Amino acid sequence: MSNLKKPGMDNQPPGKYKEVGPRGGEVHKPRIVEIDKGDRLPPTQEKGRKWSKQ
Numbered sequence: 001m002s003n004l005k006k007p008g009m010d011n012q013p014p015g016k017y018k019e020v021g022p023r024g025g026e027v028h029k030p031r032i033v034e035i036d037k038g039d040r041l042p043p044t045q046e047k048g049r050k051w052s053k054q
Contacts, residue, residue, distance in 0.1 A: 004050040010040040017051040019044050024052060 004024055005012060014037045019030040027049060033042055041051050 003053055005041055005053070006050055007041050007043045009051075011038055012041060013037075013053065014039070016054040017041060018054050019049055020052045022048045022050060024050070 004020065005017070012035065014035055016032060016034045018032050019027060021027050027046075029045075031042075031045060032054070033051075035041065044050070
């Protein structure tokens with residue numbers, strides 16, 4: 001999946017992001033966050049996880 005983003009990346013498109021596994025797979029109890037324009041993606045619950053735009 002080419003739309004995976006690492007935690008801490010900034011200047012991402014605004015919207016909802018869901019926490020996913022390192023290769024985009026589902027995770028147990030994922031965080032779902034909403035960021036505004038220019039915001040930085042927050043840390044994930046576990047090392048190695050990434051964010052996927054919803």
